[in-house]
Amino acid sequence: MKLITTLISTLPFALGATALQAQTVTLKVSHYLGSNHNFHSQVLEPWCAELDKDSGGKLKCQIYPALQLGGTVGQLPDQVKNGVADIAWVSPSFSTGRFPRTEALELPFTLPRSSLGGSLAMWEFTQKHAMEDFKDFKVLSIWSGSSVVISTASKPVIVPEDIKGLKLRSPSRYPSLFLQALGGVPVTMPPAQITEGISKGVIDGAMAPWEVLPAVKVDEVTKYHIEGPAKQPGFTQTPFALLMNKKKYESLSPELKAVLDKHSGMPLLERTAKVWDDGNEAARKAMLARGNKVLVIKEADYKAMQKTTAPIKADWIKQAAEVHAIGNQYLNK
Numbered sequence: 001m002k003l004i005t006t007l008i009s010t011l012p013f014a015l016g017a018t019a020l021q022a023q024t025v026t027l028k029v030s031h032y033l034g035s036n037h038n039f040h041s042q043v044l045e046p047w048c049a050e051l052d053k054d055s056g057g058k059l060k061c062q063i064y065p066a067l068q069l070g071g072t073v074g075q076l077p078d079q080v081k082n083g084v085a086d087i088a089w090v091s092p093s094f095s096t097g098r099f100p101r102t103e104a105l106e107l108p109f110t111l112p113r114s115s116l117g118g119s120l121a122m123w124e125f126t127q128k129h130a131m132e133d134f135k136d137f138k139v140l141s142i143w144s145g146s147s148v149v150i151s152t153a154s155k156p157v158i159v160p161e162d163i164k165g166l167k168l169r170s171p172s173r174y175p176s177l178f179l180q181a182l183g184g185v186p187v188t189m190p191p192a193q194i195t196e197g198i199s200k201g202v203i204d205g206a207m208a209p210w211e212v213l214p215a216v217k218v219d220e221v222t223k224y225h226i227e228g229p230a231k232q233p234g235f236t237q238t239p240f241a242l243l244m245n246k247k248k249y250e251s252l253s254p255e256l257k258a259v260l261d262k263h264s265g266m267p268l269l270e271r272t273a274k275v276w277d278d279g280n281e282a283a284r285k286a287m288l289a290r291g292n293k294v295l296v297i298k299e300a301d302y303k304a305m306q307k308t309t310a311p312i313k314a315d316w317i318k319q320a321a322e323v324h325a326i327g328n329q330y331l332n333k
Contacts, residue, residue, distance in 0.1 A: 025256060026060045027051075027248070030080075031089035032073045033191065035065045037215045039089065042275045047263060055259045059252075061087075066192075073190050077243060081136050086248045091145075091240050092133065093172030094190075101130035105239040106174035107316060108309045111144065113227075113234035115276035118144030119269050122239050138244040140260075141268040145209050146276050147234020148175065151222040152205035153198050156295055160305050169194050169206035174312065175236045179207070181309045191216045198222065207235070210287075211279030219287050226295045228302050235305075242268065 029044060040063065048061035067073070069085055076090040077098060092099035093106055105111065105125065111118040119142070126134075126142050150157055150168065157163055164183030170176040176186035187203050191212055197203045198221040205222055213219045228234060242264075252260065288294060297305070 027086040029061050029087045030064045030069050030085035038279045059256050080243050087244045099133040101133045108178045108236045109233045113147035115144050115146040116273040118237050119273040138246050138249040140242040140264040142241045143269050143272045145238040148207040150226040152224045153222050156224040157226040167203045171238050177312045210283040214283050224293050228297050
């Protein structure tokens, strides 16, 4: 009887502990770069700490960098959709054709060169015109990787003609079309493979933002970095997004949803853009300090590049109009 009485008396406490444990949610957060990257240490980790604090310890993260959950960069959206990861840092550009409306954000000479300027434009465009691309996800944030620079190992690019014949890593479809229009040879590969590709002579250089270069040690195998005039749009940008499994989000309690919403959207965009812009500035200064050369395309040559690559925008607009017309025909049947 004493044993039964003891068990009965402790049962409410045990049930209470179980209920408390059940309220704690751990989100699996995946991305494709190492834990040394600025996004991991300066965005994800502080963001997760704030979720933990504001939820009273009921909303936590387990971060998996460098594709520790398997797959490829282009498969990260499917990992989120299928629940392999609850949240992932993805680039719509790395899943060609999957996010057709969002591809507009890659078009050459379209957005401000800073991450903040580009991110605000991307957020507005996406909210108004591209949410259909993300119907399978909860969008936590969208931001710009800032304008790419062209980094080369041995041949400086001073005028547009210097790009002809160069094999350069391209992040996605429209940067590849940009290079092809200028006579370059685009080679698609993930950031982690760029340095090895350059050191082995597989490629002559890469298109990537400043802040990525030291993270994957591209600055150690290149000598020249080429960018456009300071007050002009950059060559091209890469959109990024933090996507969440929709069912996982909907399964959260109203209180936990409120915590997640508070730290997502525009606050997360601004935090991430600042990290990117600060990282760009720091990387640029560091490469100048080590003796790398930064070359700025002259205004006349910049305008010549714009003119040469203008058909890329025109083709996208034409394709978008055709898709829109087909969609209207379907809806009107």
